[in-house]
Every structure is written in C-alpha cells, then in structure tokens.
Amino acid sequence: MINIENISKSYDGVLALDNISLNVKPGELFGILGPDGAGKTTLIRILATLIKADSGTGTLAGLDLVKDYRKIRTIVGYMPGRFSLYQDLTVRENLEFFANVFGTTIQQSYDLIRDIYVQIEPFNERRAGALSGGMKQKLALCCAMIHLPKVLLLDEPGTGVDPVSRKEFWDMLKHLRSTGITIFVSTANMDEAEKCDRVVLLQKGKLLASGTPSEITAAYPHPLYAVRANDMYRLINDLRTLDQAAGCYAFGEYAHLSMLSDNLNTKDIQHFLERKGHEDVEVLPTTANIEDCFIELM
Amino acid sequence: MWRYFPLLPTSKTVLLNSCSPQEVYTIMNDTVISTEQLTRTFGAFTAVDHISFDVKKGEIFGFLGANGAGKTTALRMLTGLLQPSSGKVAVAGIDVARYPEKVKSRIGYMSQKFSLYPDLTIRENIRLYGGIYGLTRSDIRSKTEALLDQLELREQADQVVGDLPLGWKQKLAFSVALIHEPEVVFLDEPTSGVDPLTRRQFWDLIYAAAHRGTTLMVTTHYMEEAEYCNRVSIMVDGKIKALDTPRRMKDTLHAENMDEVFRKLARE
C-alpha cells in the first residue's frame, strides 16, 4: 500500500531522514517508533504529500508521491501531530466542515465513524477547544476519516493524552484496521509497538530496525536479566560495575541488566548483590522488550 | 530539621496538634511536602478536592492523573503560584499559602514546556538561573563549571540551547532547576518525547538527586516511569484516589503493571 525507497530529506544541512526504505501492506497497522526529532513527522509529511523528499521515490496506493499528489490527497486521511481542528468551532461544525471539504456528509460516512462518533456526539455543540485531550483526538480522528480514506496517516496521536484515552484510541485503531483500512501511525511511546502489526524504529533519521514487534525483540543479542532490590539507585549503580555488564537501566520496578556473555548466571548476580548489601534481591532471566532493543540499537 | 523550625508558621501548629506523637516526629524530621484537606475551586468547579498527603525528604513521589484531573492546579498551589481555596499546604516547612514568595527560593521547578531560553547559550542559561536564585558570583562560576563537567557539555557550552537535542535540553533543564540546591524539585512531565536511553539517563539524574536528599515530585504520562517512584498518588476528578508504593498498588488492585492500575482507578 505504501512503498518508499531510499528517501532522504534534510533541513538546513541537517539530515532529517537518511535513506529510508519501507513498505506497508494493505490493511496493516504499521507503527513508526522514535523519540522526538527522529524524523517521524518528516516521514509522515512526505507520505501526506506535504513535503517532497530530496532524493528517493515512493508510492502510496500505487500513486507517485510527487506526481500524483492531488489524487493521493483524496484517498488519505491525515492527522497532524498538533491538535489541528478549529478550536472556535463546535464538534459538529468541525465535522461538517471537513465533510463538506471532501464533498461528503456526516451521514454518508456515519457507518465508518459511528463507533468513535457516538462518544463525542453528546458534546456536539461544544467548542472543540473546550474538549479534553482524549475527546479532541477522537474528534480529529473522525475528521480524518470522514471521506472514507484508504490510508490513515496519524502523527503521534497519543501525545498529550492520558493513558486511559490512549488505550481507547489504540482500541479504535485496532477496530478500524478490521475494516480493511491501512493505518500508518507514529509514536514516541515504545510500549505501543506491540499494538502494531509491524513497526520500524527510527532514530536521528536512520532506520534502526523493522519487522513485527516479536521479530525485533527476538533479535536482541545479549542475555538479559530482570533484577529487583530495595534501593533502585544503588542497585543500578552496582550492577553497572559488574564485569561483563553491557548496560543496566530501570524498567518499571525491575532493572534490566544485559550481559556481554552468559558466564554469570542468576545465582552469581544474586550473590554479587547480596555481598554489596542489597536486600530483597530477585534476579530473573527475561526477554527483551522494544525499549531494550531501541537502546541496544542506538 | 532545625532550620525549618524558625520558619514554621502558626497554622503549622494546628497541623502538628492534629497528629499523633509519632507523626509529629515524622513531620519534624523529614516531611518536606505536606498538604491537608487542600482544596481549590474555580466558581462552581472543584479542581482539587480536599487532598491530603505527605512526602518525605529524599523521596521520589509520582503525581499521576488524567488530563484535567487536577494535577496542574495542585502543583500550582504547591509551588505558590495559586492560592488555595481552603486547606493547608506546607513545602520545606513553609506555609505556602501564606508565604508564597518565601517558598520559591526553596524549591526548583522544571516543566517540559518551558525551562530554558532557546536563544541563550548553555553557559548563559546556567548563569541566568544562578543569578535569578541569588547565588553569589563565585558560586555561579563554580556551579557552572561543575555542571558543564557533570553533563559532559563543556564543548557545547557556548552553543545556543535551541540547537541542542531534546534529551540534552531536558537534562540541562533539570540540572539548572537544582542549581540553588532546593529542598524540593517539581518535575512536570520531564521526559515527554525523549528517547528511551536519554529517558533512563534522566532518571539516573533524578535518583542521584534523591540520593543526595532532594525531594522530587514528578508528573508523568509514562505509566512505566511511575514504577521508578518510591510512592505514587493517582488523582481522579480532583481527589487522590490512591496513594501507595507502586508494588503495593499493583498487589491491591491485582494489576500487572501501573498502566492497568491507572486504567482501573480512572475508569469508574
């Protein structure tokens, strides 16, 4: 559905995207993961035909990103990173406006947006600016889908939204995907990777990895342990002094310790920590998550 | 702590009287943030609804809640930017409602939105904040040099902050918020949008500060980060719905992670 090859783009001499190639299959929920400044927005804008790449080519639904940009604009739904609706218009006025712009009506698109729209419909007469973050995102999504697009391009829809609304938003995307729509979504939140069919990891304009979330985590090269003790600060500092330690970072209530070799087993690490005076020590072998992989690949 | 005592306002006595002897001991010794029935209303709307909690010296306290749950309002009352409608709030032994100006020199504040001036260099930003907080000239000089070394930013010292990667900016902003060695630092979503590695380096800095005895109050949208806190409070509709260590919270609610905890509490 989306196919780009060797796309590069720089702003004022700074490389925002460095030779990126990827393809997205029809009906996929495709995630692009990276911190702020990784190039996510640039990539999505190139797909939305808002900017042109310096080099490289790409197609969306078989249409050329540069030549056929007018046609592409009729089949994509785009939701920019910022809340891009008219704050001084009501929910209904916003929806009506975008419906009219795309030459359709709310009624015609109602089946597709119904599940989301029913949640904001009670606030029909409220100004968009007075909605909560989660509600705004739902409204923006409705507006982006009002013309029944083939491809949805969503730039960081989860930013500034609380975890509950974020979860609901991802549930909505899952549901939408079941209607056959292709969804291309960016996020800075690594743990949202597992909600995607396939992901790419992006950092400083470079593609670090791509594949299904499990493919990426399976490729983690080091033995990894989850370690817990009473004092996290001391724990992490001590673990970093371990011989053969590749890295140690906090993950939730555990610290993830990656080792360069499997010379030490969990018992050895436990003894080491107890000698250092840690209490309630727990050491478990664990599997890497996307963040471990991201840190490893950086 | 003896140095808090002279500043203890009269209303604090009421607070002390209402506590058991054991608790009085705690307050005198290491309670750094204390609120009791703290409330703020805006017209008919109650943004913060009778919240009470204590935070101890050196604690990392997670302050969570959905958008509009009242976190920002509560933070503003704690930092002396907003007058409470009722209730008590003491930070570093100072009655904030009464002496909002006094408390400002004892706390540090860093938010994701505003922290540093993008058109000033790293060195200029550090000096500026040193000056704002009334450090002496020689203190500012030595602090600046120490910070540059600690953050390994010596080579970039004369670069404009706006050009720095986000992660560096956040680390610098945090260090600058600590420049006057405040007893309490408020961090408002300090790690939004930062890459996983930088985020952990940032938490290393938070841990180190807590280890030195600074108290940290952190708001975050990353539920996983909530687990790095010693204790966590979750606000829903202006009230504190839960306050405990992350582990006990998960146990009580039979949740696998803090994300689930949050969803269970916020959805009712």
Add this chain to the structure above:
Amino acid sequence: MRCSENWPGNEKDLNGRTAHITAYFTAHFTAHHTAHKMNRFAAFIKKEFRHILRDRRTLLILFGMPVVQVLLFGFVLTNEIKDAAIAVLDPSHDAQSIALTNKMVSSGYFKIEQYLNTPAELEQAFKEGSIKLALVFPNDFGHSLAHNNKASLQIIGDASDPNTATTLINYAQAIIGDYQATYNRASIPISIGAETHMRYNPEQKAVFNFVPGVMTLILMLVSAMMTSITLAREKELGTMEVLLVSPLQPIQIILGKTTPYLVLSFLNAVLVVILGIFIFGMPMRGSLLLLGAECFLYMFVSLALGIFISTRTKDQMSAMFFSALGLMMPTMLLSGFIFPRESMPWILQKIGMAIPATWFNPIIKGIMIKGVGLETLGVQTAVLGGMAIFFIAISLRSFKDRLE
C-alpha cells in the same frame, strides 16, 4: 470557548447572522458552479464567518478601528487649532486694517507672531516656519473701503501642512466675513475680497484630506492585515496542513479565506464614508456606484497583498508585523495621506507610486469632492487594476500547496 462562556446570548445572535450571510453566499454562488464544488466553497466561507464572528478581538479591529481612526484623525486634524502664529504686513496701517487685525487676534485662533515691513520679510518668516499664515493688506486698505466701499487683502497660508493651512484660511475668511457683516449693519455695505494663496504647495489640498486618507488606510489594513493574519493562523494551528492534504485547490482556500473579508471591508468602506459625510460634512458629488466599484478594486489589491504576506510568514505575529510595517507605514507616510507627495524628494515620490493607496487616494477625492467620473480617473483605475492582477498573480504563484 471565550464567547460561549461569557456571551451566551451573543453567540446565538452571531450564529444567526452567520447563517444569514452564508445563506446569501450559498444562494448567490450556486448559480455559477456545480453544487458539489460550491458546497465545498460555501462550507469554507461559513467556517470563516464563524471564526470572525466568534473572535471579539477580530471584530473589534474590523469595526472599532475604522470608527476610532476616522474620529481621531477628524478631530485632531481639524479642530485643535488655537493661537496659530501669524504675521501681518500692513503698509496701510489705518483704522480699518487695525480693527480687522484685532478681530483676528480676539477670535482666539490666531496670535500675532510679528509685524512685517516688507514682502521679503514675509518670505523669510515662512521659510523659517515661524508663522502658519500671513495677512497682507494693500497700501490703501482703509482708503479704498471708505471711497469705493470695497477693498481686498491677501491671506497666505503655509501649505506644507495642508490640513492646517486650509483650516486656518477658512477661519480667517470666516472672521473677515464676520467683520464685513458687522460693519455692513452699521453703515453702507462694503465688501472685502480675500485673496488666498498657498505657499510651497500650489496644488492646494482639500479640506477633507483625512476621510479619503483614513479610508485608504483602513481598507488596506483590514483587507491585507486580516487576510494575512487569518491565513497565518491556519498555519500556526496546523489546520493548514489538514486543508492542504484535502482535495481543496489552493485557489479555493484563498478565495474561501478572503471572501468574508472582502464583504467586511466593503462594509467598512461604507461606514467610513457615512462617518465622513454625516460627521465631518464631507461632500459626495460623484457616483456612489463608481466609488463602490473602485473600493472593490482597491480591496482586491489589498487582499492579494495580504495573501502574499501570509505566504512569507509562519505565524500570526510576524504576519501582523509585516503588514503593519510593510503596508501601514508606507500607506500613511508616502501615499500623500499625511504628507503631501509634492513636497517629497523624488525618490520617495517614485516609491510612493508603488503603493496602491497613492492611486486610490485621488480616486476617492475625485469622486467625492470634485464629482469627477471614470473619464478623469482612468489612469489611476487602470494602475490599480494592473496592481490587482499583478499581486493576485504573484500571491497565487507563491501560495504553495505543500509545506515548504
């Protein structure tokens, strides 16, 4: 949000107006285009009117500013004359000339700065700028009045400040007329002819310089500044991205954004003309229809300029800055509104020719004051038309349908 909370009543009212105006547009334009495309365009205009009517600041600028400016300029420029320094050259020095001079002084409008002995001194006084007006009596003023029942004198104004000069001359003439009237009641009718001369600015500016001036300024400001700000706002909010990634053509976006302001600017023009006529007694000798048409032409130029500015700016602040600096200042200073173009160095005169207001100003004056038609204003109209085409062309060219 602001409005809904504070002005619940108004909101309903505003919405009602919006519906009314949009209904007009829908009805008006559907005749020319396919219903589908029109729907799109009408939706855009409807939205735009909502933005304007819900934003009290915009409304205030739109309608408050013109009124305040007209009143301010009107009263400040015409009424604040007291103790203006004048010089008197009175070789006759008889009872009549002294009496008239005293009457001048006692009116409170004038004070005598110096008595002159020779015409050369007169020249000198004007050059130094120490006087605003000079009264020149002939050798035989009293004698002539007594024997011929009529006499004449000269009133010479410093027209490098044309507004003041014309006002002062009017006052002086009124006082002379008054003097004549009181004298006439007492004895045989006399007549004093006052010959007026302007120094430094032979093509004497009209009394009502400021109404046309304010009009050119207001129309330029509202049309250009508001357009550039409203387009910049869409960029700032990020909604421009969404509009661009839609089937809307750039021309539709531009027309959709500008049409409401065209309507509002026109209302403004009407307002200023009404104020000019009814408060300041401005004449309206020419064709109203022609005046309206010329206003539309000028507004088109301004709107196109506004669009052009917006394509060069990223946010509302800089749009405001550029339109104030790039449009308002030159319009005020170089178009002949405040300072007469004739007394400018040639380079500024040339630059002034690139300013639409320079061409529009004589058009309004011509129609309202002199009552002339298109036959006399052909050149100015043609220049404005050319400017409209030019600016619309370049603003369309520079309006990108991408983000960079």
